[in-house]
Amino acid sequence: MIDNYQPVPYSQVPGWHEDDHLLAFQAFLLTARSHLSAKPYRQKSFPLDQNAFHQICSDALSVSQTQDLTSSIAKAFFEQHFTAYQVREAGFVTGYYEPEIKVRFSKDEIFRYPFYQRPDELVDIDDPDNPPEGIEPGYAFAKKSADGLSPFPSRREIDQGYLKNRGLEIAYAESKADVYFTHIQGSARLIDDNGIIKRITYAAKSGHHYTSIGKILIERGDIHQEDMSMDAIRKWIDDHPNLVDELLWNNQSYIFFKELSEHDPSMGPVGAAKVQLTDQRSLAIDKSIYQFGLPIFVAANDLEISSLQKRFRQLMIAQDTGSAILGPARGDIFIGSGLKAGQVAGSISHEARFYVLLPNEEIY
Secondary structure (H helix, E strand, C coil): CHHHEEEECHHHCCCHHHCCHHHHHHHHHHHHHHHHHCCCCCCCCCCCCHHHHHHHHHHHHHHHCCCCCCHHHHHHHHHHHEEEEEECCCEEEEEEEECEEEEECCCCCCCCEEEEECCCCEEECCCCCCCCCCCCCCCCEEEEECCEEECCCCHHHHHHHHCCCCCCEEEEECCHHHHHHHHHHCEEEEECCCCCEEEEEEEEECCCCCCCHHHHHHHCCCCCHHHCCHHHHHHHHHHCHHHHHHHHCCCCCCEEEEECCCCCCCCCCECCCCCECCCCCEEEECCCCCCCCCEEEEEECCCCCECCECCEEEEEEEEEECCCCCCCCEEEEEEEECHHHHHHHHHCEEEEEEEEEEECCCCC
């Protein structure tokens, strides 16, 4: 693993000195508070000295008490506590967001596609790499019954009624596409006709491996690769109502949700690191490689998110994960909530360079 990471001075991290490090520091603070109040994150294949990381989190809280905290102070904090390591292999970033979905909280003829809570028989597998007999390696969840553990029903079986009449429905959407894309994003703001808002966030998944329907549409020639986006997939779904199930069932993975009760409405949903996400500062990473909470600088020269920023060069915090995020140089940028954020997120598919910040004195 060490061969894939090259220590570099901050002067060689493109855009480091121009970034607003205070925004990244504020996102890191959320992780620091969570880390200090909870048990340490499970060790990954890229292990850290937990004592060192714990001390950094403690120091961050101390720095946060500084009067007139500035970007310069935040920048100095990261430089004093971390060494930057460039990931040698070429990287790639996408974007994701929190959708706002029109729903009803009771089923009717129009709003009939459910968002489900986690069922009781869905249990975690402690070691997905060495699962119990009958479960494929990589499955993090399984169905528990009197006969033991078995694979949980697929997306097709769930859509055809496996969970029907169980009282697990949180709300109902009017479109299968709304439900499916919420599965992809992992969270949503659900809004009914009276303006009542419920926020839902990821609770668990069925365990089956994720399959990209976008990739399938490209391979079949239904959408050209250069035209691929979430909007393009949604248009295909709208144009082919009789073929939607056949397409979606290719992805057997299914996502379950829980309601988010205590939260700051001005921030994003709760990510896998159990803190609320920060627009353009929270990064979904491969959690089998990186520990949640690591600062990771992303430099994507061809990515323009706003007219004020011609090149995306920002310090991010690893605070989420996703089934499609695999490898040391793969990331998913949280953009924000709502339609505009969704349009931006759906357009992101860019090459990037990754610089992982590791506690000083770490040896790999």
